[in-house]
Amino acid sequence: MTEAVDGSPRPVVACYCATFLKPEMLHIYRQITSLKRVEPFVIAQKREEVERYPFEKIAIVGKPATHLVRRFWFKQMQEAPWQISPGEVEKLKAVLGEVKAELLHIYFGHIAVHLLPLIQAWAKPSVVSFHGADVMVDLDKPAYRAATRQMLEAVRLVLVRSESLGRALINLGCPAGKIRLQHTGIPVDEIPFRPREWPADGAWKFVQACRLIDKKGLRVSLRAFAKFAARHPGSTFTIAGEGPLRNELGQLAAELGLADKVFFPGFISQTQLRELFYQSHIFLHPSEVGGDGNQEGVPNSMLEAMASGLPVFATEHGGIPEAIENGRSGILVNERDEEALALALLERTANPEGLAAIARNGAEVVRKHFEQHGQTRQLEDYYVEAIQTK
Numbered sequence: 001m002t003e004a005v006d007g008s009p010r011p012v013v014a015c016y017c018a019t020f021l022k023p024e025m026l027h028i029y030r031q032i033t034s035l036k037r038v039e040p041f042v043i044a045q046k047r048e049e050v051e052r053y054p055f056e057k058i059a060i061v062g063k064p065a066t067h068l069v070r071r072f073w074f075k076q077m078q079e080a081p082w083q084i085s086p087g088e089v090e091k092l093k094a095v096l097g098e099v100k101a102e103l104l105h106i107y108f109g110h111i112a113v114h115l116l117p118l119i120q121a122w123a124k125p126s127v128v129s130f131h132g133a134d135v136m137v138d139l140d141k142p143a144y145r146a147a148t149r150q151m152l153e154a155v156r157l158v159l160v161r162s163e164s165l166g167r168a169l170i171n172l173g174c175p176a177g178k179i180r181l182q183h184t185g186i187p188v189d190e191i192p193f194r195p196r197e198w199p200a201d202g203a204w205k206f207v208q209a210c211r212l213i214d215k216k217g218l219r220v221s222l223r224a225f226a227k228f229a230a231r232h233p234g235s236t237f238t239i240a241g242e243g244p245l246r247n248e249l250g251q252l253a254a255e256l257g258l259a260d261k262v263f264f265p266g267f268i269s270q271t272q273l274r275e276l277f278y279q280s281h282i283f284l285h286p287s288e289v290g291g292d293g294n295q296e297g298v299p300n301s302m303l304e305a306m307a308s309g310l311p312v313f314a315t316e317h318g319g320i321p322e323a324i325e326n327g328r329s330g331i332l333v334n335e336r337d338e339e340a341l342a343l344a345l346l347e348r349t350a351n352p353e354g355l356a357a358i359a360r361n362g363a364e365v366v367r368k369h370f371e372q373h374g375q376t377r378q379l380e381d382y383y384v385e386a387i388q389t390k
Contacts, residue, residue: 162319
C-alpha cells in the first residue's frame with residue numbers, strides 16, 4: 001500500500017476488467033489511471049492493446065481449461081448465466097489478498113454476475129459499474145434476472161453512467177439506496193472548444209464515431225444523411241469505428257447513392273479523432289434500443305464531440321437527454337425517426353447562427369457535468385464510502 005500526498009496509506013482498489021482493454025474502452029483506462037486517493041490494481045482474464053493502454057500493476061488470471069464446458073453447462077443445460085468455479089474463486093481471492101485489496105470494482109454488470117461466487121466468498125466489499133449494454137441484455141430470461149438480482153444484493157454499491165440506467169436497475173429490483181451516479185470523465189482541457197465556420201457552399205461535413213453496432217442508430221444516420229445530401233450534394237459523412245455492421249453499412253451507403261460521400265476510416269486514434277471533429281460541422285448519434293435490449297448510458301464520443309464544439313443531433317434515448325437539452329445544447333428526435341432527423345438537419349443548417357449557440361452550450365454542459373477530474377474525485381468518494389460502510 002502506497003501513501004497519499006498527506007502521508008496516509010492509500011487503500012488498494014482492485015479493478016476487474018475481463019479484457020484489459022478493448023480499443024473502445026478508453027474511458028475505463030482514463031478512469032483507472034486518473035485515481036489519486038486510492039491505489040488501483042487491475043485483474044483481467046486477458047490483456048489487449050498493451051501499447052495503447054500501458055499499465056504496470058496488473059494480474060492476468062486466465063480462464064481455466066474447463067471454461068467452455070462449464071459455460072455450455074450453464075447456458076445450455078441450466079439456461080442460466082455461467083459463473084466462475086470454486087477453483088477460480090480461490091485464485092482470485094489469493095490475488096486480492098496478495099495486493100491487500102480493500103475493495104473490488106467490477107466493470108460491467110454481466111461480468112459481475114459471472115463473478116457472483118467471488119463477491120459472496122470474499123470478506124471485503126465489492127462495487128459494480130453499469131455502462132449501458134450490460135443492463136437489460138438477456139434479462140427476459142428468469143434465471144438471468146434472478147442471478148442479476150442476487151449480484152445486486154451482494155455488492156456494496158452500484159455505479160451507473162446515467163439516471164436512466166439507475167431507473168432500469170431499480171425496476172429490476174436493485175435498492176435505490178445502493179445506486180450512485182458516476183458519469184464518464186472527459187478530459188476537457190485536452191479537447192478545447194473551437195468555433196466552427198459554417199460552409200457557405202452547402203458542403204457540410206458530418207461525423208459519427210462509435211462501434212458499428214445496432215444501438216448506435218447508424219442506419220438512421222445514413223438514411224437521414226441521404227435526404228440531407230439530396231438538398232446539399234456537396235456534403236460528406238465520415239463514420240469512424242469498427243464493428244459487425246461495417247459491410248452492411250457500406251452496402252446501404254451504396255444503395256442510397258452515397259458511395260462517394262460516405263467514408264469509413266475504421267477505428268482511429270484519439271489524435272486523429274479529434275482532428276476529424278475539428279474538421280467537421282455536425283455530429284450525429286441517433287441511438288436506439290438494440291434488438292437484444294442493449295441501450296446507451298451517455299455516449300463518450302458524443303460528449304467529446306460536444307466538448308470540441310460540434311453541435312450534436314441525437315435521440316431521446318437512454319442517458320442522452322441527461323446531457324442534451326433539446327434545442328439548447330443539442331437537437332433530439334425520437335428513436336428510429338430518419339424523417340425527423342433529416343428535417344432537423346435541414347432546418348438547423350439553414351440557420352448556422354443557432355448552431356453556434358447550441359455548440360457553445362453543449363461544450364459548457366460537458367465542462368460542468370462530465371469533466372474528468374471532478375468525476376474522478378466523485379468516484380474516489382464512492383470507493384471510500386463502500387470501504388467504510390459496515
